[in-house]
Amino acid sequence: MVSRLFTNYYETVSIIIFGIGFVTLLLNRNIIKKIIGFNFMDTAIYLFLASKGYITGRIAPILLEKLGDTNLAGYQAGTAVPNVQNYINPVPSGLVLTGIVVSVSFTAFFLALAVRLYREYKTLDMHEIISIMNREENKE
């Protein structure tokens, strides 16, 4: 069981980073640290996906007219590489790209929210903000 964790070390590392990000987003009181945690979490998933798409010894799925001097087994320099067997799986890379777009927009939204929260409450501590809000509600 433990040896498997070392064989698939990419997955192990990415799940550990995911856990760190998840806990930071959930439990940290500082909003900026929460955003950092969220980015950790998403980056861990991209690492997982990228490691899943990679196949040892193959190249990125770009159709090359000339291979140049990459030393792929069975292919000489200067020949075209139309064969599927030479490429890594491109789908996870596409997923990572989409995921990055999503996470960037969420980061932007969360940061904008943090700016507005700081302007209103003069603090970035979530607990403090909530206690200030409750105090103001009870005063009314």
Place this chain on the structure above:
Amino acid sequence: MLEYTTIINNDYHYVINSIVQNFPCISIILSFLSGIFCAALKSKGAKKLCFFNLTVGFALSLATLIYCLKVGDYYIYMMGHFPAPFGNEIRVGVLEALMATSFTLVMMLSLMGGLKHIYHDVLPDKQEYYFLMMTLLYTSLIALIYTNDLFTAYVFVEINTLTACAIVMLKHSKETLVATARYLMMSLLGSGLFLIGISILYDITGHLLMSNIKEGVQNLVATGRYTFPLEMIICLFAIGLGIKSALYPFHSWLPDAHGQSTSASSAVLSGLVLKGYIILLIKLVYRVFGFNVINNSKVLNILFVFGILAMTIGSIKAINERDLKKMIAYSSVAQIGYIYMGIGLGNELGMVAACLQILVHAFTKPMLFNTAGAFMDTANGSRKFKDLKGAARKNMYAGIAFAVGAFSMIGIPLFGGFVVKYNLAIAALNNPSKAVIALLALIISTVLNAIYYVPALMVLFKKDDSTKKIVVIPDKKDLGFIISNGIFIICNFILGIMSSYFIKLIIDGLKVFS
């Protein structure tokens, strides 16, 4: 590539022989385009475009529903002309078309009923963005309903979350910022879990289209490989979507987000946004894993227990609440519990009752939130019960609509809520191991519902003896509000009286769903 093309040529589900079959795709693209144009328009123009888009969307989904009823089978529409395991596709059957039609109607009516409050609560220079967000929210909802691709579903889940947070935040006040921050945080946790679930599922099956994943999963189960990752994935999906749809232990963000926002936002959030994720979960159960795999895993028991906890504890929290909108929000937690209990019963009837509850709740809760907004007008915007004494007498239309909604939620015969509880009870009797607990929970939850809705009605209809002056005089001739609530009331009665027809529709839909 060649062999897949032959498969598709032999599968009649891929045949497009009617113009109606293009309508789901057209409605998604049209809403996206209107969303983009909304950003460029002024507030009035954006509103018109938003309503135009919703009207066209309603007509298109209704035509799709009629077509699906006529054919009685599902069809698959290729997005981008790449065949099955590679391309993206949408899949339309009776259930999807029914949900899309009713969601469009609810969206339109909620916006119509809360329009006055939108103009009051949202800053004038930001109103066009409100309609932009609503249009995009609508797009993501129907895309979530129709899509047959898991990663596309993830992208639309994220668009849904982002726009939902934005419509909470667009009400100009300090409290909504905090509510949005909590909502956003919990939603991000949920989507993180959902995304890692998709990644691992892609890892072990190698597909992203739901039908292909199902083949892979059934294959893995038959050969007994990857049993632990598979259970993990099911749990990740269930918890991720549970957080997003405010299942009981993860509901903490809901009362704030739904209670603080403007009434149209609360209506759409609790009526539709929560349901979009649940429909995705039902899709996962039927189309991605297969009912047998989900039934063999223990996750249904967890959902069942959480559902029952939500039904009781959500109601108890609502009883203690002194704030009208927050009370309705806690009632949403309880009603979501009914849906999860139906799913958790693990039989076909439970699923039918869950789908029916999605419809009933979608047609009832927006009405309650919109009327709550109208009551707040009579008390200078206060949401507290002590200020709302006699509010229903000052605005009788809202009073009638609130009473109908409350009766439906309690489960009085003739109203939609009763049919749901009746069907849930029948479904519970078909599952002997869970029958006693489920029936007990139904009884307790019904009593609790009555305990907070009846006093609320009594306070609202009480004669107000105090001589407090009303600053904001309620606009009794708000035509949009009256029409929208009228249609909501009619829909409630239709769902309650003609329920057998809708149940038949849902059963037909679920047959071709997997």
